[in-house]
Amino acid sequence: MDILKIEKTSDTPNVTLDSTNNLFEFSYRSLPENAIDFYNPILDWIEEYSKNPNNETVVDFKLEYFNTASAKQIAKVLLKLLEISKKAKVKINWYYDKNDTDMLASGQRYSKLINLEFEFIEI
Amino acid sequence: MNMLFLRKIGKTKMAESKFANLDFSLSLFDAMQKDNLSYIYRGIFNQQITDSILALTETNLQTEEQSSKMKKRVYAIMVEGLQNVTRHQNEKKIIDEDNLGLFVIKRTEERYYITTGNPTEKTSIPVISKLIKKINSLDKDELKVYYKQVLNEGELSNKGGAGLGLIDMARKSGNKLSYRFLDIDDVNTYFYLHTIPSLSNDENEFKKIAKNSLDNIVEIHNTLNKEDIRLIYNGILNQESLMGLLHTIEGHMSDIPDMKNKMFYIVLEMLQNIVKHGNNPTNHEGGNPGIFFISQKNGEYLLNTGNYISIEKVDALNEKMEYVNSLTDIELQDYYASSLMDFKINDEKKTGLGIIDLRIKSTNKLSYYFKPINNKYQFFALQIKL
Numbered sequence: 001m002d003i004l005k006i007e008k009t010s011d012t013p014n015v016t017l018d019s020t021n022n023l024f025e026f027s028y029r030s031l032p033e034n035a036i037d038f039y040n041p042i043l044d045w046i047e048e049y050s051k052n053p054n055n056e057t058v059v060d061f062k063l064e065y066f067n068t069a070s071a072k073q074i075a076k077v078l079l080k081l082l083e084i085s086k087k088a089k090v091k092i093n094w095y096y097d098k099n100d101t102d103m104l105a106s107g108q109r110y111s112k113l114i115n116l117e118f119e120f121i122e123i
Numbered sequence: 124m125n126m127l128f129l130r131k132i133g134k135t136k137m138a139e140s141k142f143a144n145l146d147f148s149l150s151l152f153d154a155m156q157k158d159n160l161s162y163i164y165r166g167i168f169n170q171q172i173t174d175s176i177l178a179l180t181e182t183n184l185q186t187e188e189q190s191s192k193m194k195k196r197v198y199a200i201m202v203e204g205l206q207n208v209t210r211h212q213n214e215k216k217i218i219d220e221d222n223l224g225l226f227v228i229k230r231t232e233e234r235y236y237i238t239t240g241n242p243t244e245k246t247s248i249p250v251i252s253k254l255i256k257k258i259n260s261l262d263k264d265e266l267k268v269y270y271k272q273v274l275n276e277g278e279l280s281n282k283g284g285a286g287l288g289l290i291d292m293a294r295k296s297g298n299k300l301s302y303r304f305l306d307i308d309d310v311n312t313y314f315y316l317h318t319i320p321s322l323s324n325d326e327n328e329f330k331k332i333a334k335n336s337l338d339n340i341v342e343i344h345n346t347l348n349k350e351d352i353r354l355i356y357n358g359i360l361n362q363e364s365l366m367g368l369l370h371t372i373e374g375h376m377s378d379i380p381d382m383k384n385k386m387f388y389i390v391l392e393m394l395q396n397i398v399k400h401g402n403n404p405t406n407h408e409g410g411n412p413g414i415f416f417i418s419q420k421n422g423e424y425l426l427n428t429g430n431y432i433s434i435e436k437v438d439a440l441n442e443k444m445e446y447v448n449s450l451t452d453i454e455l456q457d458y459y460a461s462s463l464m465d466f467k468i469n470d471e472k473k474t475g476l477g478i479i480d481l482r483i484k485s486t487n488k489l490s491y492y493f494k495p496i497n498n499k500y501q502f503f504a505l506q507i508k509l
Binding site: 097103112 | 362366384385387399463464466476480
């Protein structure tokens with residue numbers, strides 16, 4: 001399967017979705033004005049990947065900030081991963097800055113709403 | 124007629140009782156209708172803040188049809204001015220609130236006004252005055268010669284370049300430099316440097332304008348000191364300009380990391396709300412007109428935005444604001460969760476999470492008011508306390 005790699009800009013994150021090397025990561029910031037457009041190719045990739053996922057998928061969320069428009073798209077990403085978790089192991093590593101309790105709270109909210117395994121990692 | 128309208132609206136749509144600095148917010152709004160752009164920063168200057176101010180102004184310069192010669196001049200004057208303030212703020216070891224550095228850029232239909240302010244010791248008054256008087260007495264060619272002379276002699280202190288900076292600003296502005304010293308105490312004075320770049324040279328007209336506009340800046344500065352306002356932006360809001368403002372805030376808040384994150388989130392949502400939901404009754408393109416200002420009082424930050432909104436959207440927004448303010452913490456979390464997971468409305472504009480998020484992150488009720496403008500638009504002001 002093709003690797004999806006998106007380089008960060010001042011308002012969008014680094015995204016790596018690489019099934020061959022089993023690397024799945026979102027980092028930096030997600031603040032785009034139009035979050036739907038940004039996340040559509042990501043959702044399409046995960047949809048495709050879900051047809052034949054790896055035995056174990058660990059997704060690292062290392063975001064510094066995201067806006068509410070992205071929050072909704074991230075929820076969609078997690079729901080797609082939830083589908084995968086029905087046939088393979090899926091784990092979310094949710095990183096947060098120790099000064100940023102809002103980022104921790106956001107992760108905890110997702111973990112309550114979406115039945116995936118979450119680990120919260122302070123950096 | 125207008126008053127009646129206001130009163131009628133007032134009963135149902137103003138939640139202004141808890142709105143701090145209400146008068147100031149309204150006066151800024153009046154200014155917003157007159158100026159095309161104003162940006163004021165009052166505080167500690169560092170590289171990040173300087174960069175973000177330049178970037179933000181550049182974005183605005185790009186969206187306005189001005190001659191590229193003027194743009195370059197404005198930019199060059201800003202660079203020099205910001206360097207001067209940054210250099211001279213370090214002179215005083217103790218910086219108290221009234222002595223913070225100041226940067227102001229203002230643009231009306233006709234021209235730009237660039238002002239910097241910084242405290243300095245009274246002993247430097249004669250030196251600076253003499254230098255500016257000399258610069259102002261020279262014509263374009265003489266300035267060029269004088270610049271080279273000063274450059275070669277390196278005659279000014281090793282802090283240096285201050286003299287060169289002033290000569291350079293005068294050359295770039297194509298105009299005289301205006302300045303003023305105002306006493307701070309027995310030892311210190313506050314130095315304002317005011318530049319009005321011009322492509323044509325009408326000295327008499329300029330003198331009058333400069334006096335009035337500098338008076339105006341000093342007056343604004345007094346208000347900023349009184350209300351402890353740190354940053355004001357009045358101009359077109361789009362993704363680029365809001366990123367610039369966020370960058371300034373990061374620079375300003377870098378020594379208070381936990382507050383910085385919270386402020387970043389809140390300002391981001393407030394400004395993106397304007398970009399997405401605001402309206403534009405003006406003929407300036409590239410975003411929606413809006414104002415944003417931050418004040419600081421007793422360790423609390425007040426974050427303020429103001430923008431135009433179409434009259435037909437007022438009721439729905441007002442209802443939403445009232446509803447969000449009426450909820451308990453637990454209800455807010457539930458409301459956020461249900462909006463987050465509601466994918467039926469797949470329309471970016473209607474996610475509706477922004478206001479709920481602002482209320483949750485600020486942990487305070489949201490203050491706001493609507494002020495009628497005409498039969499099409501109202502002005503919507505939002506204030507968040509941190």
